[in-house]
Amino acid sequence: MSELSDFKHEYPIYIEQDVVWGDMDAFQHVNNTRYFRYFEDIRLKFFEITGVMVHMEKTKEGPILAATECQFKAPLAYPDRISIGTKLRAQPSLGEKRFTMEYAVFSHQQEKVVATGSGLVVFYDYQQGKSCAIPHTLIESFKLHCNRAKH
Numbered sequence: 001m002s003e004l005s006d007f008k009h010e011y012p013i014y015i016e017q018d019v020v021w022g023d024m025d026a027f028q029h030v031n032n033t034r035y036f037r038y039f040e041d042i043r044l045k046f047f048e049i050t051g052v053m054v055h056m057e058k059t060k061e062g063p064i065l066a067a068t069e070c071q072f073k074a075p076l077a078y079p080d081r082i083s084i085g086t087k088l089r090a091q092p093s094l095g096e097k098r099f100t101m102e103y104a105v106f107s108h109q110q111e112k113v114v115a116t117g118s119g120l121v122v123f124y125d126y127q128q129g130k131s132c133a134i135p136h137t138l139i140e141s142f143k144l145h146c147n148r149a150k151h
Helices: 003-010 032-050 052-059 136-146
Strands: 013-018 061-072 081-088 098-107 112-125
Touching: 003 081, 003 098, 013 032, 032 052, 032 061, 032 081, 032 098, 032 112, 032 136, 052 061, 052 136, 081 136
Parallel strands: none
Antiparallel strands: 013 081, 061 112, 081 098, 098 112
16 A cells, blocks of 8 residues: 555545645745645535535534644655645544544655644634534534545
8 A cells, every 4th residue: 555545544534736836935845834724725625525614604603723733744845746634633532612633744746744733623603702512413424524535
C-alpha cells in the first residue's frame, strides 16, 4: 500500500488541490498562514458532506471555530499537488456542543504528511448568540462519514 493510500484510509474525508505560486513566501516555501486555509477548505468539505451546511441554512445553527493549531513537519513548495484530509478526533472529542477535527496535509511530491493540525468546533445558535447542542442526526452523519472513505 502506498503512503497516499494510507493517508486516505486514515483521513476518510479528503480533497486534492495544487499548491499555487501565490501560496509561497519570501523564504521559498508555502507560507504558514496558508495551512489554515487548507484546513478551512477541508473543514467546509466535511460540513457539506455531513449535512451541516443544509442544517445551518434551515435553522441558523451551525459551526463556529473556537480554536485551531498546526504542526509543520516539512516545508511545502510550488509546484506540488496536495491531499488535505480530516477526521474526528477519537472520543471523547464529540461532546454535546462541540467536537475536535484533526487535519493533515500530504505532499504528493514528497510522498509524506507535511503538516498536521486540529480545530475545536462549537455548535452555535447564530440567532440567539450562544452555543447549542449538536443535533443527533448530524452526530450520526459525522460517525457514518468518518468511518468510511469519502472524497
